[in-house]
Amino acid sequence: xxxxxxxxxxIWLTKYWxxxxxxxxxxxxxxxxxxxxxxxxxxxHDNMDLFLAQFRMxxxxxxxxxxxxxxxxxxxxxxDNLPSELSLYSVLYMIFPTYTAYVLGILGKILxxxxxxxxLARELFKDRCAHYRPIIYMTGFAYGILWVFxxxxxxxxxxxxxxxLLIKIYRNEGKQWYPALLAYPLVSxxxxxxxxxxxxxxxxxxxxxxxxxxxxxxxxxxLIVLALGYTVCEYRLFGQMLFSDEVxxxxxxxxxxxxxxxxxQEVVTVWREGIFHxxxxxxxxxxxxxxxxxVINNGLYLRKKQGKQIFHDPFNFIMLFILxxxxxxxxYDCEPLRSFVEALVPPLTGWQFxxxxxxxxxxxxxxxxxxxxxxxxxxxxxxxxxxxxxxxAVLVIILTPNRYNDLYFTCYNRAxxxxxxxxxxxxxxxxxxxCELFDGxxxxxxxxxxxxxxxxxxxxxxxxxxxxxxxxxxxFYPQQYKDDFRKVIAPALDRVEAxxxxxxxxxxxxxxxxxxxxxxxxxxxxxYATDYDIYIDTEAFRALDGEYIFSRFELTNAMESGLxxxxxxxxxxxxxxxxxxxxx
Numbered sequence: 001x002x003x004x005x006x007x008x009x010x011i012w013l014t015k016y017w018x019x020x021x022x023x024x025x026x027x028x029x030x031x032x033x034x035x036x037x038x039x040x041x042x043x044x045h046d047n048m049d050l051f052l053a054q055f056r057m058x059x060x061x062x063x064x065x066x067x068x069x070x071x072x073x074x075x076x077x078x079x080d081n082l083p084s085e086l087s088l089y090s091v092l093y094m095i096f097p098t099y100t101a102y103v104l105g106i107l108g109k110i111l112x113x114x115x116x117x118x119x120l121a122r123e124l125f126k127d128r129c130a131h132y133r134p135i136i137y138m139t140g141f142a143y144g145i146l147w148v149f150x151x152x153x154x155x156x157x158x159x160x161x162x163x164x165l166l167i168k169i170y171r172n173e174g175k176q177w178y179p180a181l182l183a184y185p186l187v188s189x190x191x192x193x194x195x196x197x198x199x200x201x202x203x204x205x206x207x208x209x210x211x212x213x214x215x216x217x218x219x220x221x222x223l224i225v226l227a228l229g230y231t232v233c234e235y236r237l238f239g240q241m242l243f244s245d246e247v248x249x250x251x252x253x254x255x256x257x258x259x260x261x262x263x264x265q266e267v268v269t270v271w272r273e274g275i276f277h278x279x280x281x282x283x284x285x286x287x288x289x290x291x292x293x294x295v296i297n298n299g300l301y302l303r304k305k306q307g308k309q310i311f312h313d314p315f316n317f318i319m320l321f322i323l324x325x326x327x328x329x330x331x332y333d334c335e336p337l338r339s340f341v342e343a344l345v346p347p348l349t350g351w352q353f354x355x356x357x358x359x360x361x362x363x364x365x366x367x368x369x370x371x372x373x374x375x376x377x378x379x380x381x382x383x384x385x386x387x388x389x390x391x392x393a394v395l396v397i398i399l400t401p402n403r404y405n406d407l408y409f410t411c412y413n414r415a416x417x418x419x420x421x422x423x424x425x426x427x428x429x430x431x432x433x434x435c436e437l438f439d440g441x442x443x444x445x446x447x448x449x450x451x452x453x454x455x456x457x458x459x460x461x462x463x464x465x466x467x468x469x470x471x472x473x474x475x476f477y478p479q480q481y482k483d484d485f486r487k488v489i490a491p492a493l494d495r496v497e498a499x500x501x502x503x504x505x506x507x508x509x510x511x512x513x514x515x516x517x518x519x520x521x522x523x524x525x526x527x528y529a530t531d532y533d534i535y536i537d538t539e540a541f542r543a544l545d546g547e548y549i550f551s552r553f554e555l556t557n558a559m560e561s562g563l564x565x566x567x568x569x570x571x572x573x574x575x576x577x578x579x580x581x582x583x584x
Contacts, residue, residue, distance in 0.1 A: 017387075018134045021394065022141050026110065032410055033103040038430035041409040042102065043150070044458070044523045046277070048432055050473050051151040052102060053460035054082050055093035060466050064094050072468035073459065074510060075451070075485070075544055077477050080236040087233065088186050089154050098464075099429060105153060106406070112187060113144025113157030117365075120160040123167055125373070135372040138390040143365040145397055147404040149277040155189040156278065159362045162188070162197060169222040170208070182225050185233040192358055194230045198223065240476070247479045254505035257335035267330035270357055271323065276403045280361035284400075285393040286368045293371045294319055315370040322363045325356040368393065425524045431575040432523060438465035438578075441550075441569050445580060451545045453488075455512045455534060456520050456527060456552030470544050475508045482507045487540035489513055495535060512536060512549070520552075525575050527553050538562035542583055549581045 033040050042048055057071050058064050064085045070076035083090050092101035092108070117140030122129045129136070140160075148156045162184055168177040188194055201223045208216040231238055258266065272287065274280045282290075298316070301309045310316060331337050332354030341353060368390070375386035401408050413424045441447070442465070451470050454462050459471040470485065486493070486503065493500040495515040503513070514520040515535030522528055534555050539562075541549075549563060558565060563581040570577045 015133065018137045018141075021391070022114070022137065025141075025145065025398070026107065029110075029407055030103075030107060032407060033106070036410060036414065036428075038099050039414075039428045040406065041413050041426060042406050042429045042432075043404045043409075044432065045403060047150055047404070048429070048523075049458040049460045051083070052098055053463040055090070055101070056098050056464045058082060059093060059098070064090065072449070073463045073472040074474060074477050075470050075481055077472075077474060078240070080240050081474060081476050082236075083151070084234050084236055086186065086235075087154075087189075089151065102150070105150060109148075109153035109157045110141070110144040112154055112161070113146075114140040116140070116158050116161035116164065117143055120164040120167075121369070123164055128373075128377075132373050132376055135369065135376065135386055135390055138387075138394065139365055139369045139372065142390060142394045142397060143362065145394070146280060146361055147397070147402055147406075148279065148361060149192075150404055152189050152192050154187045155193050156358065156361065158184070158187040159193065159359065166201070166204075166219065166222055170216065170219045172218050178222065178225050181222055182229040184226065185229040188230075190230045190234045190237060192355055194226075194234075196356055196359065198227055198230070201226065248476055249479050249482050249507045250476065251479055252482070252504075252507065255335075255338060256333045258330075258333040263330040263334055266333060267326050270329045270360075271326035274360060275329075275357060278358045278361050279402045279404070280364045281397045281400050281402065282361075282364040284396045285389065286364050289371055289389055290319065290364070290367045293374075315367060318363050318367045318370065322360050322367070325360050325363070329354040329357040423525070425526050427523050427525060427575060431525075431571065431573070433461055433464045434571055434576050434578075435465060437569060437571045437576065438462075438467070441578060441580060442467070444569070445548070445566055447548075450547035452548040452550060453512050453541070453546060454550050455555075456522060456529065457550075458521055458523070459511065462550060467548075467550075470541070470546050471510050471512060473509050473511075482510065484540075484544060485510045488536055488544065488546075490537055490540075491515060491535040522552060529553060531556070533557045534561055534563070536561060538583055546583050549583065551579045551581065552576070554579050555581065 053073075054071075057073065058079075061069075061071060063069055063071060063079050066079055069079050071079055071082060085091075085094070088108075089105055092104050095101070096104060114137065118136055121132065121136040121140070125132055143160075144157055146156070162181075165177055165181045165184060168174070169181065185194060188197075201219070205216050205219050205223060208219065273283055280286070294316070297313070298310050301307055301313075332352065372386040372390060375382040375389075399408065401412070409426075413426065413428075417423050438461075447467065449468055451468050452462060453459065453469060453471045458473070459469045460473065462469050463472065470488070489503070489512060492513040492515040493503060496513070496518065498518055499513045503509075511521065512534070514529065515533065516530045517528075520527075520529045532553050532555055534549075534551070534557060548566075554568065555561070555563065558581055563583055566580040566582050568577060568579045
């Protein structure tokens with residue numbers, strides 16, 4: 001009887017072993033981020049310096065649903081330039097405190113990725129789904145935990161869901177799938193994924209109509225429904241792009257123009273490594289496994305004189321799709337081609353059509369899944385090889401310190417502090433935004449909404465704390481304001497050519513720049529600057545109604561620059577000191 005019970009446990013573990021790493025990771029993630037709370041280390045670049053502050057401003061000003069209003073940064077930017085309220089990710093920030101919403105976004109991304117992948121796999125492999133269960137869950141889990149761009153994590157994770165809905169519609173499995181597709185943009189994002197999904201869908205409709213020798217009416221209707229869903233959910237974006245005659249900084253963006261050799265190098269790099277916004281962490285396990293299988297599988301086709309199968313194997317199609325997206329990414333930096341696209345469709349001027357690369361993380365794990373199911377079909381020991389491969393892929397994702405791996409950096413930094421007895425130099429979430437410190441500053445200076453700017457740190461810190469800023473970070477705002485703000489920072493730009501090119505050719509970061517260093521914007525306890533002078537046109541600052549400058553260090557030429565010291569303030573834990581100056 002005992003042997004029978006032991007055997008039952010072994011069989012159960014064989015079938016459901018994947019629950020342990022999945023549940024364990026979710027508990028670990030929730031435990032770390034909610035346990036440490038705002039003492040966690042969260043990625044700053046394109047995250048805390050951008051979207052978290054924007055969501056906080058929308059909540060502070062109660063502007064999620066407002067129309068015809070400006071948000072208090074960059075001198076007053078239209079609410080329509082910020083994320084739509086008709087987004088599941090935005091809803092988190094409406095309901096919960098900003099940090100809590102961010103953590104729930106991480107957990108939600110994992111669940112969306114895992115269950116979207118499961119739905120798609122079950123639809124494609126109905127008869128063998130029970131047999132493939134461990135690798136279905138583990139591959140979906142691996143895809144869900146990828147540390148991609150946090151603000152659009154739902155959009156990345158939900159790609160399998162979109163494919164699943166479109167397959168249901170193509171197979172005419174019921175009218176209920178159209179409303180589901182209409183609602184899909186709630187978890188997607190048009191500029192990053194939606195426009196490309198619609199483009200690929202147009203190609204699919206044409207190709208399937210030719211292949212099936214009859215119009216793919218259901219899929220064509222799905223195309224219209226999905227386009228309508230994006231239009232409704234992101235009506236603010238469409239309004240700005242199509243119905244506003246305001247000239248934006250997109251009109252003056254200067255993109256790289258690479259040689260043929262440099263384009264090829266870029267293609268290989270993004271194919272192998274991806275980009276930081278969409279890091280599939282494929283280089284160490286997924287890519288080698290897929291490429292080895294690609295060579296062996298197609299070699300066997302040729303050996304068996306079944307060369308035609310090479311062109312019908314879905315695995316090969318996925319690998320070709322990955323290469324296509326990588327090539328498009330490289331070609332974007334080929335100026336003649338980019339100019340042709342902009343001339344063909346003027347509203348797309350400045351639009352990054354190389355964002356097809358954002359689909360590669362999903363495609364890499366879809367390709368890996370194809371390898372794993374074929375190993376499962378090959379035999380028992382091959383099945384355990386497949387289990388080992390997917391577990392290795394998961395471990396690599398967890399342990400790779402890429403830009404947005406907040407779990408890794410929080411655990412590493414806290415462990416370092418525990419074992420060495422000293423804090424790391426990086427600022428954690430609480431120290432970065434320093435809410436207690438700025439609450440005290442605002443009370444002491446009797447802050448009443450005066451326009452301000454940050455020097456030596458990200459303007460997002462001020463924005464997060466309810467301070468209106470003339471500076472800021474946004475990829476889509478009026479060109480006129482960029483020109484006006486340039487007058488403020490002209491003395492610094494004139495001194496550092498690289499900074500001038502950075503601002504004039506891009507301009508999304510309208511910051512107070514140093515006149516000596518390439519960057520003095522710090523997210524660390526230590527301030528890094530060659531000198532403590534400030535180079536600005538104070539009269540131009542006043543012309544924009546600028547009142548206060550908040551600096552991470554004491555300015556050595558404040559009086560000469562027409563700035564008058566108010567006071568200095570230090571955080572309770574000593575992590576940050578802020579010097580306040582007044583321009584009037």
